[in-house]
Amino acid sequence: MPAKPGFAVERAGDETRLNLGGDWTLESGAEMERSSDGLIGAAAGARAAVIDLARVGRMDTGGAWLIDRARTILEAAGVQSRIENARPAQSTLLEAAGWRDFEAPKPRRGHPLLDMLTDVGASVVNAWRDLVHGVGFLGESVVALLRALGRPHLFRMTSLIYHLESFGLRSVPIILLINFLVGCIVAQQGIFQLRYFGAETFAVNMIGILILREMGVLLTSIMIAGRSGSAITAEIGSMKMREEIDALKVMGLSPMDVLIVPRLLALILALPLLTFLADMAGIFGGLVVSWGYAGLSPDAFLDRLKTAIGFNTFMVGLIKAPFMALVIGLIGAMEGLAVQGSAESLGRQVTSSVVKAIFMVIVVDGLFAMFFASIEY
Amino acid sequence: MVVEAANGTGQADVIIRVRDLVVGFGPKIIMRGLDLDVRRGEVLGFVGGSGQGKSVLTRTILGLVPKRSGKIEVFGQDLDRVDADDRRRLERRYGVMFQQGALFSGLTVKQNVQAPMREHLKLSQRLMDELALLKIELVGLPRDAADKFPSELSGGMIKRAALARALALDPELVFLDEPTSGLDPIGAAEFDDLIQTLQRTLGLTVFMVTHDLDSIYAICDRIAALAEGKVIAEGTIQTMLSSQHPWVKAYFRGKRGRVLALTRDDRHAPAGGL
Numbered sequence: 252m253p254a255k256p257g258f259a260v261e262r263a264g265d266e267t268r269l270n271l272g273g274d275w276t277l278e279s280g281a282e283m284e285r286s287s288d289g290l291i292g293a294a295a296g297a298r299a300a301v302i303d304l305a306r307v308g309r310m311d312t313g314g315a316w317l318i319d320r321a322r323t324i325l326e327a328a329g330v331q332s333r334i335e336n337a338r339p340a341q342s343t344l345l346e347a348a349g350w351r352d353f354e355a356p357k358p359r360r361g362h363p364l365l366d367m368l369t370d371v372g373a374s375v376v377n378a379w380r381d382l383v384h385g386v387g388f389l390g391e392s393v394v395a396l397l398r399a400l401g402r403p404h405l406f407r408m409t410s411l412i413y414h415l416e417s418f419g420l421r422s423v424p425i426i427l428l429i430n431f432l433v434g435c436i437v438a439q440q441g442i443f444q445l446r447y448f449g450a451e452t453f454a455v456n457m458i459g460i461l462i463l464r465e466m467g468v469l470l471t472s473i474m475i476a477g478r479s480g481s482a483i484t485a486e487i488g489s490m491k492m493r494e495e496i497d498a499l500k501v502m503g504l505s506p507m508d509v510l511i512v513p514r515l516l517a518l519i520l521a522l523p524l525l526t527f528l529a530d531m532a533g534i535f536g537g538l539v540v541s542w543g544y545a546g547l548s549p550d551a552f553l554d555r556l557k558t559a560i561g562f563n564t565f566m567v568g569l570i571k572a573p574f575m576a577l578v579i580g581l582i583g584a585m586e587g588l589a590v591q592g593s594a595e596s597l598g599r600q601v602t603s604s605v606v607k608a609i610f611m612v613i614v615v616d617g618l619f620a621m622f623f624a625s626i627e628y
Numbered sequence: 629m630v631v632e633a634a635n636g637t638g639q640a641d642v643i644i645r646v647r648d649l650v651v652g653f654g655p656k657i658i659m660r661g662l663d664l665d666v667r668r669g670e671v672l673g674f675v676g677g678s679g680q681g682k683s684v685l686t687r688t689i690l691g692l693v694p695k696r697s698g699k700i701e702v703f704g705q706d707l708d709r710v711d712a713d714d715r716r717r718l719e720r721r722y723g724v725m726f727q728q729g730a731l732f733s734g735l736t737v738k739q740n741v742q743a744p745m746r747e748h749l750k751l752s753q754r755l756m757d758e759l760a761l762l763k764i765e766l767v768g769l770p771r772d773a774a775d776k777f778p779s780e781l782s783g784g785m786i787k788r789a790a791l792a793r794a795l796a797l798d799p800e801l802v803f804l805d806e807p808t809s810g811l812d813p814i815g816a817a818e819f820d821d822l823i824q825t826l827q828r829t830l831g832l833t834v835f836m837v838t839h840d841l842d843s844i845y846a847i848c849d850r851i852a853a854l855a856e857g858k859v860i861a862e863g864t865i866q867t868m869l870s871s872q873h874p875w876v877k878a879y880f881r882g883k884r885g886r887v888l889a890l891t892r893d894d895r896h897a898p899a900g901g902l
């Protein structure tokens with residue numbers, strides 16, 4: 252344990268001797284600071300002060316700094332101060348870690364109301380910039396996609412297959428599971444509510460339309476935004492952080508072609524397939540619950556379903572899937588490229604990638620709903 | 629980095645003692661019964677071919693890589709026998725500069741230097757600010773670097789900032805993994821001077837992994853050479869120059885080594901004060 256850093260005061264005429272003792276090391280941080288402030292208080296008003304280090308045990312840069320700071324402050328207050336009996340090692344330390352003036356940085360603080368207005372303004376400008384940038388990025392990547400399709404021999408097949416596996420195949424179990432469960436829940440609620448009107452069998456219509464038109468594609472997109480959109484941002488972002496993107500560029504490779512196009516294409520291929528599976532799982536969930544809960548046999552369920560929905564119901568969901576994929580992939584890639592040097596910025600961009608992707612998926616779904624309603628499809 | 633009350637007993641005491649160390653990854657054995665001593669107050673240069681395990685040894689001493697067998701004592705305490713509290717106390721006494729800097733990317737240089745202070749010491753914000761700026765100045769960084777983020781620094785500045793962080797707690801022992809690699813020769817020489825000045829002023833013990841023959845000639849008191857999982861030669865430059873081991877011979881008496889051996893007398897001029 253270090254000895255307490257302290258001092259004893261000795262007054263001889265108008266000269267004050269401050270006999271320091273104990274260990275002046277950072278270990279006893281707060282105490283040392285108090286003692287150093289005490290030094291100033293004890294000698295204030297004297298004509299001269301002597302800081303005597305003879306009985307100081309150990310000392311480090313922290314101690315040296317505080318002792319020299321006290322001396323400087325006393326000097327500034329008109330007390331002639333000097334340090335005595337420093338051992339050679341202590342002198343070197345006092346010289347190396349001696350007081351120098353670090354002007355304290357002034358915290359710039361404006362008016363709170365003004366700050367708030369500035370923040371609001373800044374976020375509006377940022378949102379607009381995001382949108383403009385997003386549209387530019389969309390154009391750029393569509394061009395790159397078409398170019399890639401035009402030159403299939405140059406296309407990065409391995410990369411595409413790899414991402415198809417990680418975005419598509421590996422999401423199958425979880426997507427089947429949640430859609431099955433949602434199918435069950437929709438069926439149960441539908442049957443329960445429609446039972447009052449004796450219209451239990453209409454639950455089948457509801458299940459079919461809801462799952463095929465909306466739920467299947469929406470749940471799948473949200474799941475993929477969370478699962479693969481975040482992965483895209485994290486991968487591209489950490490490559491950006493470690494200058495790998497710059498390395499690609501100077502090799503004459505475009506990050507757009509090498510990194511983004513294969514991911515986008517994989518998403519665009521995977522999402523409709525996953526949506527199809529999601530639809531099937533949802534319908535199956537509805538079938539199971541209708542059978543168990545309302546006693547509707549699978550045959551009757553399927554007959555009912557056939558009259559309730561048309562091929563267009565099924566297509567409405569499926570048509571949306573590639574657009575959702577494009578939205579998720581673009582946002583993921585854009586946020587990834589926006590990562591700055593720090594680990595925190597990576598975390599921030601991944602979060603914002605998922606939030607923006609889910610938000611945009613829902614917006615796009617709304618736009619499609621309006622579109623299909625107006626063309627009566 | 630602490631000035632002792634009574635000057636040492638005169639005998640060179642051993643700060644790190646490694647005995648019969650075996651380290652491996654899977655089937656691959658990297659250290660095969662390595663012995664090493666680092667003495668108080670010295671600068672030990674640790675050399676060895678790329679991939680021989682210099683970084684692995686450093687990381688093993690620091691407890692970041694598990695060892696298969698053997699004994700490591702730091703400050704006289706067997707690392708296998710210390711409990712978590714003692715270990716924390718021990719870790720306070722050494723500073724580490726990693727090969728890649730390992731600065732926290734989300735913090736400014738000043739906050740990086742303050743990070744260990746914040747964890748281990750109870751200091752006022754004012755004193756922490758002052759001490760951080762002092763350390764930043766000691767390692768020769770310009771004052772405006774204090775508020776920059778690591779991604780805004782040059783390679784050499786990152787090394788200096790990493791050294792400042794390693795010195796934050798006034799350690800007695802610092803581990804430097806290739807401090808001068810990637811610096812221009814003038815910058816590297818300045819860095820050598822800096823390490824030497826700090827070592828003299830603050831009484832540091834320095835364990836320095838390096839490939840840089842200039843550094844070895846300029847500031848190392850002793851040198852240990854690693855090959856085939858063992859320390860194959862240990863001692864002063866003279867010992868190295870007279871070693872018969874083929875790798876040591878090639879390293880110190882190769883084309884680059886010879887020139888330095890001839891001119892090293894003028895390089896031993898002491899570095900100026902801080």
Ligand SMILES: Nc1ncnc2c1ncn2[C@@H]1O[C@H](COP(=O)(O)OP(=O)(O)OP(=O)(O)O)[C@@H](O)[C@H]1O
Pocket residue numbers: 653658676677678679680681682683684685
């Ligand atoms: N985590 C790890 N897993 C498996 N092998 C490793 C691991 N870390 C290091 N190695 C292996 O241990 C050996 C020694 O690596 P180390 O990084 O210590 O080399 P070095 O001597 O520091 O080289 P350099 O001078 O290039 O830095 C290398 O062969 C490396 O491949």
Ligand SMILES: [Mg+2]
Pocket residue numbers: 682683684727805
């Ligand atoms: Mg290494």
